[in-house]
Amino acid sequence: MRMNQSLIDQTAISGAVAGTWLEPLVVDLFRHSTELLEKRPHGDRKKWLDAICGLPEINVSAVNFDREAVSCESTNALSRVKIERVRNNLMQLHPWRKGPFDLFGIRVDSEWQSNKKWGRIENKIASLRDKTVLDVGCGNGYYLFRMLGAGAKAVVGIDPTQLFIAQFAALQNYFGAKKAIVLPMKGEEFLSDSKFDRLEGFDSIFSMGVYYHRKNPLSHLEELYRLLNENGELVLETLVIAGGQNSELDIPDRYAQMRNVWSVPTVNKLYEQLEVAGFCNCQKIDLTPTTVEEQRSTSWMQFDSLDKFLDPNDHKKTIEGLPAPLRVTVTARKK
DSSP, rough: OOSSSSOOOOOOOHHHHSSSSTTTHHHHHHHHHHHHHHHHHOTTTHHHHHHTTTTTOOOOEEEESSSEEEEEEEEEEOOOHHHHHHHHHTTTOOOSSSOEEEEEEEEEEEEEEHHHHHHHHHSSOOOOOTOOOETTTOOOOOHHHHHHHHOOOOOEEEOOOHHHHHHHHHHHHHHOOEEEEESSOHHHHHTTGGGGGOOOOOEEEEEEGGGGGGGGGHHHHHHHHHHHHEEEEEEEEEEEEEEESSOOEOOSOOOOTTTSSOOOEEEHHHHHHHHHHHEEEEEEEEEEOOOTTOOOTTTTTSOOHHHHHEETTTTETTTTTBBEEEEEEEEEEEO
């Protein structure tokens, strides 16, 4: 896919959702995406677009969406000059948060080893084969590619961070996943058009790492409920605190140096919130502490990471003295 001077393309949206219940909304999705980008100018957008458009033409012989490092291979051996051009242009899109990716032997070693999280849940969720899937807060689309590798019919990601949209576009330049798209919006903005209330909904929705960033997490769950079809499955991953009670930890300022964390619930409190939003059959499928092996600084994400956000003398606490990151993944269904 060769980019023009825009982060979003109507033809790409149309191709991704063709044959799904979203097909009648292509024009609306493109218009809404374009309006949001116009309202949110970014000083680095031209640099990112130049990096994407400057990626060299390469004949791709294979793409692999079912490997830990989502990858592509070339038909012929590439020159050192061409390899360095790909590497340098991708590095213009630093920092890379989710991955890993491997493009023609160039390992994009992201901050998060997202393959670890996917590996913990992929055999515990409902089959994605022939499903239409939404990933809220999808970042650069790593999980979208893994979902395609699991047989999904179409995958839609939404994320307001323009750098992540640019990274997805760069990856698509070689991956060419026609049934995947990332739209530059938040969950509540995706729902802002009332047409969604009269249409079918997604077979599966993923929300991983979003719940605790919402001032009103219940409203986030209600949005997901509206977007899911009657037989669909929600896969929700969030920070939690240990304990059996229905309670939550209010965050006064920062949590592991993150400013936008408002509260962290117990698992039971999370279940309670899901049930209030209308979900049933809530099941915990994974509970794992986040480690410095899974989230860390790399040459592709050179800023501080988890090791700087934990108490240096006690990794069971954050640098603020709060319980260290513990993440749960639960599944739920519509009533």
